[in-house]
Amino acid sequence: MPELDVGSRPSRFMTVVSVGVVIAGLYIARDVLVPVAVALLLTFLLAPLVHRLEHLRVPRIPAVLLSVFFSFAVLGGIGWLISDQATELAVKIGSYQSDIERKIQTFHRSLGSGAIGKASEAINQMATAVATSQPADNSGGSWWLNRGTPQNPVTVQIAGAPDGSSTFKILGDALLFVTPMGQTVIVVVFVIFMLIQREDIRDRVIRLIGHGRLTVTTRALDDASTRISRYLLAQGGINAAFGFLAGTGLYFIGVPNAPLWGLLCALLRFIPYLGVWIGAIFPIILSMVVPNGYYAARPFLTIGLFVFLEILASNVAEPLLFSSSTGVSPLAILVAAVFWTWLWGGVGLLLSTPLTVLIAVAGKYVPQLEFLDVLLGDQPVLSPPERYYQRLLADDPEEAEDLLEEFAKDRTPVELYSQIILPALQMMERAHRRGVLNEQERSFIAQIMRDQADALYGPTVSKPAEGQSPPIVPRDCAVRIVCIPAQSSADEVAGLMLANLLNHQGYSASSVSADTLASERIDSISATDAHVAVISSMPPNALAHARYLCKRIQTRFPEMRVVVGMWNAEGNLDRLRKRLSNDPRVQLVSQLDEALTAIHQAVQPLLMRSEDNSSPAAPSDPSPQTASSS
Numbered sequence: 264m265p266e267l268d269v270g271s272r273p274s275r276f277m278t279v280v281s282v283g284v285v286i287a288g289l290y291i292a293r294d295v296l297v298p299v300a301v302a303l304l305l306t307f308l309l310a311p312l313v314h315r316l317e318h319l320r321v322p323r324i325p326a327v328l329l330s331v332f333f334s335f336a337v338l339g340g341i342g343w344l345i346s347d348q349a350t351e352l353a354v355k356i357g358s359y360q361s362d363i364e365r366k367i368q369t370f371h372r373s374l375g376s377g378a379i380g381k382a383s384e385a386i387n388q389m390a391t392a393v394a395t396s397q398p399a400d401n402s403g404g405s406w407w408l409n410r411g412t413p414q415n416p417v418t419v420q421i422a423g424a425p426d427g428s429s430t431f432k433i434l435g436d437a438l439l440f441v442t443p444m445g446q447t448v449i450v451v452v453f454v455i456f457m458l459i460q461r462e463d464i465r466d467r468v469i470r471l472i473g474h475g476r477l478t479v480t481t482r483a484l485d486d487a488s489t490r491i492s493r494y495l496l497a498q499g500g501i502n503a504a505f506g507f508l509a510g511t512g513l514y515f516i517g518v519p520n521a522p523l524w525g526l527l528c529a530l531l532r533f534i535p536y537l538g539v540w541i542g543a544i545f546p547i548i549l550s551m552v553v554p555n556g557y558y559a560a561r562p563f564l565t566i567g568l569f570v571f572l573e574i575l576a577s578n579v580a581e582p583l584l585f586s587s588s589t590g591v592s593p594l595a596i597l598v599a600a601v602f603w604t605w606l607w608g609g610v611g612l613l614l615s616t617p618l619t620v621l622i623a624v625a626g627k628y629v630p631q632l633e634f635l636d637v638l639l640g641d642q643p644v645l646s647p648p649e650r651y652y653q654r655l656l657a658d659d660p661e662e663a664e665d666l667l668e669e670f671a672k673d674r675t676p677v678e679l680y681s682q683i684i685l686p687a688l689q690m691m692e693r694a695h696r697r698g699v700l701n702e703q704e705r706s707f708i709a710q711i712m713r714d715q716a717d718a719l720y721g722p723t724v725s726k727p728a729e730g731q732s733p734p735i736v737p738r739d740c741a742v743r744i745v746c747i748p749a750q751s752s753a754d755e756v757a758g759l760m761l762a763n764l765l766n767h768q769g770y771s772a773s774s775v776s777a778d779t780l781a782s783e784r785i786d787s788i789s790a791t792d793a794h795v796a797v798i799s800s801m802p803p804n805a806l807a808h809a810r811y812l813c814k815r816i817q818t819r820f821p822e823m824r825v826v827v828g829m830w831n832a833e834g835n836l837d838r839l840r841k842r843l844s845n846d847p848r849v850q851l852v853s854q855l856d857e858a859l860t861a862i863h864q865a866v867q868p869l870l871m872r873s874e875d876n877s878s879p880a881a882p883s884d885p886s887p888q889t890a891s892s893s
Contacts, residue, residue: 278631290606297610298446302453304617306461307491308499309334313458327458335451341526348523355519483628490590490624491617501580502532505539505572512568516561517553518546528569532576533613535596543569591616591623595639648686655687655708664715676720676767680760681855684716685830688753692801709752713759720763742866744770745793747784748777749800749808757830758799761858768859770866785815788823795824795865797858805829810843817846824865825849828858 289296309330316326457464469480510525518524524546531538543565550565591599599619603611611618619639626635637644645653647670654663671679691708694700700708744765746758755777765772775787788796796816800809809827816825827843829836832853840851850865852858 278634286606293607297607298449299453300607300614300618301610302450302457304491304495304614305334305450305454306457307488307617308495309454309458310461310488311492311496323459327455330458331451331455341530345523345526348520348526352520352523479628483624486627487621487624490620494616494620497581498533501576502529504580505529505532505576508572509568512572513546513565516550516564516568518550518561518565519553521546533616535600535616536593537600539569539573590627590641591619591639592641595619595623595641599639646686648683648690651683652687652690652708655711660711660715663711664718667715667719671719676764677856677859679719680716680764684712684760685757685855688712688756688801689831692751692753693803696803706752709756713752713756716756716760717763720760720767742770742795742869743791743793744772744795744797744862744866745787745791746772746774746797746799747787747812748775749798749805749812750777751801751804752777753801754799757801757828758797761797761799761828761855764855764859765862770862781812781815784812785819788816788820793823794869795826795862796820797862798825798827800827800829802829802832805832806839806842813844813849817844817849823848826858826861826865827851828855829853830855 312330313323313326316329317323321329465484468484469477506525506527506529508525509528510521513521513524524542527545528539528542531542534541547562547565547569550561553561596616596619600612600615603615603618605611607614622635623639626632626637626639643650647666651663651666651670654660654666667679667683670683674682688709691700691705695702695705744762746762748754748758755774759774762772762774773787773791775784779787787793798809798812798816800806806829809829813825813827816823825844825846825848827849829839829851830853832839836851836853840849843849843851850861852861
């Protein structure tokens with residue numbers, strides 16, 4: 264029975280409790296925290312402008328006041344324009360009333376003639392029949408069926424009118440936390456003081472949460488401010504251009520109050536993914552009821568305009584301006600939008616992305632909150648070899664092959680074999696040793712790795728892959744190398760990869776199957792007239808089998824050059840080499856590139872002798888052996 268990890272349970276429980284307490288506090292204190300969050304967001308947005316003014320020799324306080332006045336003047340102008348356009352639309356909408364009613368009636372008639380209309384009519388008739396069959400009294404459980412019956416009027420009397428102090432309290436609460444004007448004043452004051460004392464606030468935050476971890480906390484704050492400032496500036500510029508183009512396009516299409524819809528779309532586009540379509544609903548509806556102009560084509564032109572602008576913004580402008588992402592995955596942004604909307608309403612929806620960025624940064628730098636970075640981050644949480652091995656465990660060789668092809672785009676063959684497949688082989692061997700992976704699963708995964716490694720750079724691939732070094736020996740060189748697995752199928756796959764690399768470098772290399780006996784593997788040396796023997800062994804069960812084969816090879820072939828590859832071996836390699844053999848003709852390596860170098864050095868005398876005699880180095884069978892894999 265495995266031991267229980269008792270020590271980790273209290274910490275996980277306390278983490279869950281802490282998260283629950285924080286969420287409850289955010290909900291209860293939302294009237295106070297929402298203005299603070301908005302002010303913090305504006306502080307991130309205005310800090311670069313204040314910093315630029317200070318570089319121009321403007322003192323701190325005037326620079327802050329100028330920045331705040333300019334920003335709120337712009338926001339006030341936008342608000343005034345929206346209000347003016349909305350008032351004008353309210354006056355115009357009356358002239359469209361008859362047309363709207365006519366279209367609604369037409370829609371109802373078309374709906375009623377279909378199956379949905381007939382079903383709706385049948386349900387209404389059944390409900391009317393049930394309601395009329397009940398007695399018209401209020402007794403028993405049938406009171407709800409007669410809820411439309413007029414009842415005696417109820418006299419409402421206000422008892423306990425509030426005194427003067429209660430009235431002033433209610434007015435004060437309304438001015439401070441309810442009315443938009445009061446919240447705006449609070450936000451302005453917070454922004455001014457945060458910008459003036461931003462260094463002092465930063466130092467206090469570092470002292471409060473980063474005592475003893477000054478470097479990590481400073482990097483976290485810089486990372487958060489950089490991400491949020493970049494996001495707000497870039498997204499604000501894209502949204503402004505989107506709103507301008509949308510308003511201009513709607514004006515020429517003939518949709519009433521086009522500036523209003525352009526501004527509305529620019530603001531709503533801060534809502535992730537859905538905001539632009541929420542803003543597009545209103546102009547699309549108006550385009551259907553405005554009678555003059557392009558009457559029939561106007562709705563299609565309006566929809567096409569928004570589709571074109573959104574594709575342009577999402578696929579061209581945003582990738583171009585966002586040099587790097589906010590660090591939050593798209594799914595996390597959607598979930599965060601729902602969460603913050605539930606917590607803080609519409610303001611939470613607008614603030615969802617910046618607040619989620621702050622949380623993701625905290626998860627990146629605080630070890631106790633690492634789960635937040637895993638849940639919210641946009642970076643892969645599994646390393647490339649772990650992703651590859653996981654797809655093999657999930658019995659999905661097609662996706663595993665796609666991953667290999669993706670990794671091969673920016674890696675040489677040696678790097679792909681060494682950085683992806685060898686670590687995956689080691690994971691497989693460790694899982695098998697722990698009893699997590701049975702022999703059948705191990706053989707199946709090893710076979711897939713063998714096939715995929717051979718398909719990428721095997722002997723049938725005549726042209727070297729992009730990024731691969733050219734042959735270092737002549738193609739007609741008869742220097743033969745045999746790769747012998749120490750024991751397992753993982754050893755065989757590693758040996759096959761090394762043989763493929765050697766063949767593309769001009770050698771004549773072959774690999775032996777792990778299903779053969781140890782004596783048959785040693786016989787393969789004489790069968791191939793090999794000049795160098797490579798023993799391929801994969802930890803953790805590597806040393807014993809490799810040492811056994813090495814001793815037998817040295818006994819039978821005393822002059823044979825032997826290279827032992829203990830792939831990705833950790834620890835003191837000098838100690839491992841001494842335990843392996845004291846013969847100088849035996850070399851120990853742990854990486855494929857080291858094995859290539861060792862083999863090339865070992866065959867240099869043969870190559871020089873071949874050049875002097877102008878003949879192949881092998882005494883017999885001048886045709887080079889092709890690589891084979893059992």
